[in-house]
Amino acid sequence: MSKYWSDAVTRLTPYVPGEQPKESGITKLNTNENPYPPSPKAAAVINNFDTDRLRLYSDPDCTQLKDAIADQFSVNRNNVFVGNGSDEVLAHTFAAFFRQEHPLLMPEFTYSFYPVYCDLFDIESKKIPLRDQFELNLDDYDQPNGGIIFANPNAPTSRAIELGDIEALAKRNTESVIVVDEAYVDFGASSAIELTQRYDNVLVIQTFSKSRSLAGMRVGYAIGHEDLIDGLERVKNSFNSYPLDMLAIESCVAAIQDNDYFAETNQKIINTREWTTEKLAELGFISLPSKTNFLFTSHRFLEAAELMGYLRSKKILVRYFSKPGIDNFLRITIGTQEEMELLVSTLEQHPDLFKMDAN
Amino acid sequence: MSKYWSDAVTRLTPYVPGEQPKESGITKLNTNENPYPPSPKAAAVINNFDTDRLRLYSDPDCTQLKDAIADQFSVNRNNVFVGNGSDEVLAHTFAAFFRQEHPLLMPEFTYSFYPVYCDLFDIESKKIPLRDQFELNLDDYDQPNGGIIFANPNAPTSRAIELGDIEALAKRNTESVIVVDEAYVDFGASSAIELTQRYDNVLVIQTFSKSRSLAGMRVGYAIGHEDLIDGLERVKNSFNSYPLDMLAIESCVAAIQDNDYFAETNQKIINTREWTTEKLAELGFISLPSKTNFLFTSHRFLEAAELMGYLRSKKILVRYFSKPGIDNFLRITIGTQEEMELLVSTLEQHPDLFKMDAN
Numbered sequence: 001m002s003k004y005w006s007d008a009v010t011r012l013t014p015y016v017p018g019e020q021p022k023e024s025g026i027t028k029l030n031t032n033e034n035p036y037p038p039s040p041k042a043a044a045v046i047n048n049f050d051t052d053r054l055r056l057y058s059d060p061d062c063t064q065l066k067d068a069i070a071d072q073f074s075v076n077r078n079n080v081f082v083g084n085g086s087d088e089v090l091a092h093t094f095a096a097f098f099r100q101e102h103p104l105l106m107p108e109f110t111y112s113f114y115p116v117y118c119d120l121f122d123i124e125s126k127k128i129p130l131r132d133q134f135e136l137n138l139d140d141y142d143q144p145n146g147g148i149i150f151a152n153p154n155a156p157t158s159r160a161i162e163l164g165d166i167e168a169l170a171k172r173n174t175e176s177v178i179v180v181d182e183a184y185v186d187f188g189a190s191s192a193i194e195l196t197q198r199y200d201n202v203l204v205i206q207t208f209s210k211s212r213s214l215a216g217m218r219v220g221y222a223i224g225h226e227d228l229i230d231g232l233e234r235v236k237n238s239f240n241s242y243p244l245d246m247l248a249i250e251s252c253v254a255a256i257q258d259n260d261y262f263a264e265t266n267q268k269i270i271n272t273r274e275w276t277t278e279k280l281a282e283l284g285f286i287s288l289p290s291k292t293n294f295l296f297t298s299h300r301f302l303e304a305a306e307l308m309g310y311l312r313s314k315k316i317l318v319r320y321f322s323k324p325g326i327d328n329f330l331r332i333t334i335g336t337q338e339e340m341e342l343l344v345s346t347l348e349q350h351p352d353l354f355k356m357d358a359n
Numbered sequence: 360m361s362k363y364w365s366d367a368v369t370r371l372t373p374y375v376p377g378e379q380p381k382e383s384g385i386t387k388l389n390t391n392e393n394p395y396p397p398s399p400k401a402a403a404v405i406n407n408f409d410t411d412r413l414r415l416y417s418d419p420d421c422t423q424l425k426d427a428i429a430d431q432f433s434v435n436r437n438n439v440f441v442g443n444g445s446d447e448v449l450a451h452t453f454a455a456f457f458r459q460e461h462p463l464l465m466p467e468f469t470y471s472f473y474p475v476y477c478d479l480f481d482i483e484s485k486k487i488p489l490r491d492q493f494e495l496n497l498d499d500y501d502q503p504n505g506g507i508i509f510a511n512p513n514a515p516t517s518r519a520i521e522l523g524d525i526e527a528l529a530k531r532n533t534e535s536v537i538v539v540d541e542a543y544v545d546f547g548a549s550s551a552i553e554l555t556q557r558y559d560n561v562l563v564i565q566t567f568s569k570s571r572s573l574a575g576m577r578v579g580y581a582i583g584h585e586d587l588i589d590g591l592e593r594v595k596n597s598f599n600s601y602p603l604d605m606l607a608i609e610s611c612v613a614a615i616q617d618n619d620y621f622a623e624t625n626q627k628i629i630n631t632r633e634w635t636t637e638k639l640a641e642l643g644f645i646s647l648p649s650k651t652n653f654l655f656t657s658h659r660f661l662e663a664a665e666l667m668g669y670l671r672s673k674k675i676l677v678r679y680f681s682k683p684g685i686d687n688f689l690r691i692t693i694g695t696q697e698e699m700e701l702l703v704s705t706l707e708q709h710p711d712l713f714k715m716d717a718n
Contacts, residue, residue: 002586002590003534004456004535004559004586005455005590005593006454006455006458008454009454009455009590009593013597014593014595014596015596015600017416017600020415020418031415031416033414033415033416037413038410038413042413046405046408047406047407047410051397051401051402051405051406053575054401054402054572054573055392055393055395055572055573055574055575056392056574057379057568057574058575060376084602085599085602087598087599091598091599095365095368096365096368097365098365099365099366099367116597117598119597177363209416213413214414215415215416215417216412216417217413217605217606218417218601218602227360227361227363228363231363231364231368234364234368235368235479237375238371238374238476238478239447239450240446240447240450241374241376242376242444242446242574242577243443243444243447243577244577245576245577245604245607246576247405247606248604248606
């Protein structure tokens with residue numbers, strides 16, 4: 001607190017990212033990172049980079065990367081916006097489209113950065129309850145709004161919705177922008193990118209941090225109608241002309257073109273997720289049906305907060321949100337098969353697990 | 360223009376960065392980049408980087424880089440803020456401190472991104488005229504204000520002011536933040552960093568883009584009282600948790616520790632600047648006394664706009680601002696000695712230069 005702060009700064013409640021531990025020997029299943037390294041082609045870009053070029057500014061328009069993304073998804077360059085992680089893309093999205101008369105609608109449980117952006121940009125928001133089993137039902141969004149945002153698959157619930165439901169919403173809700181945050185879409189859900197070609201009110205946001213294994217490189221993007229992209233460019237160019245460095249641009253070009261590697265690592269994660277879901281079920285965990293690289297799970301009788309502490313004492317980090325309604329769930333990232341075997345065997349050694357047989 | 364934009368987006372006039380040409384064979388003296396490559400130690404970090412680590416998020420607090428900067432300037436880690444280029448640091452600074460009742464004061468001619476941030480964050484600003492020969496005189500800032508920002512040395516004028524003048528202002532102006540944008544300070548001016556240790560209302564912003572030859576890596580930082588840094592962190596953590604990628608963090612740690620290389624390349628630029636100033640004077644140019652890596656210069660009788668076009672036709676890019684008051688000046692980046700010799704010999708071949716003898 002300082003007399004020099006703008007009033008709005010005092011009111012902010014900043015986002016708290018998952019812990020990035022500095023000690024080694026930790027099994028890190030808390031921030032939904034990919035357990036596999038990035039594409040070897042992206043790695044080669046970095047290790048062979050002509051560093052003398054770094055004396056020059058990077059391309060403020062990131063044309064090379066926009067073209068690679070456009071090619072990948074069969075859209076045009078002017079349908080693509082890129083930013084410093086999908087968090088920055090989201091921030092510009094909130095500023096560009098959601099400062100409206102009516103409130104922004106979002107699910108009651110979703111990415112916890114959304115309400116933070118609302119505070120930052122002074123956007124009124126309305127949280128729409130999820131239905132039974134955390135089901136996101138877009139029929140609940142038929143009400144006056146200045147925008148709609150949800151994650152598909154949703155986080156931390158891991159559940160996905162059908163493309164047909166999003167299309168139906170896009171048809172009904174023509175006066176505001178519908179943002180589909182697809183950070184996890186590549187692990188089993190259907191992308192709404194094709195809808196952006198037919199509906200000028202749908203914006204899809206994706207990231208290189210999850211399915212492309214480049215969380216440490218900070219690149220995200222949005223795909224939508226060129227007028228939406230133009231709005232984002234206007235905000236971006238009033239904030240920071242060059243948000244992506246040369247290495248981020250060029251390593252992501254290589255990563256997005258390496259579809260074989262992408263398919264192979266994603267399939268491994270999906271297989272491990274299904275194995276883990278089954279094993280955890282045998283230990284008394286009930287997991288929501290996941291289309292992501294994490295499980296949202298609660299135990300029949302062991303408390304989530306206690307389980308998080310137990311796992312932490314065994315050097316396994318998982319994410320826990322002490323928020324009413326989800327405070328008996330753990331969000332567990334799908335790591336390598338070996339990491340998940342370690343998770344399962346560690347849980348099997350929990351001193352109170354034997355009680356399960358008594359239930 | 361789109362019905363989906365927030366009203367404020369329609370009103371924005373985005374910043375237009377200097378051209379980044381894609382063709383080769385261009386002598387690029389238009390965006391004040393360093394003509395020398397970054398420190399070989401920074402280069403080694405990149406080319407030897409263990410890219411498997413990129414699957415993980417980078418450190419959201421950038422502790423390693425903050426510590427390296429703190430060491431370099433003999434301040435504490437909590438006096439240091441880092442961001443995605445000094446442009447992002449500036450954006451957060453405007454949001455954190457300048458949204459006040461009174462207008463922000465800035466020089467009439469200075470970094471042209473400042474008014475853009477004012478538009479973005481709805482900040483009223485007041486431009487203070489420069490004195491004769493574009494002299495920035497801080498006595499002119501003794502008036503009600505919600506903040507003061509200037510560049511030292513100033514851009515595009517290249518002139519520097521004395522530390523004593525900034526200190527005197529800091530003593531008088533105790534109710535708002537004074538931001539000293541030191542993007543060019545290493546080319547001959549005195550940094551106000553020492554003042555930040557004694558005045559809680561002074562914030563200094565620097566960049567790796569100019570004197571550290573890392574424009575392509577996008578890293579800037581601010582140094583000030585911990586309460587100011589805390590304000591910046593609150594805004595940053597409500598906008599984007601991880602603005603710096605791993606390569607940006609670690610290459611800049613190496614760069615800032617390589618003081619020998621830094622001193623050597625800066626001295627070469629200063630020497631070339633002095634040589635160029637003298638040679639241009641012989642050709643009829645009058646340059647302001649520069650403490651930067653560029654010259655702000657006008658010709659005795661040739662028009663700046665025409666000269667820019669002539670140089671462009673010879674594949675030499677310089678920056679020109681078609682703004683009343685400075686529209687007969689060129690801003691010419693100091694390149695290598697060879698590049699400046701090419702500039703001088705190209706100007707010598709200008710068909711109208713012979714007229715000089717007649718004047």
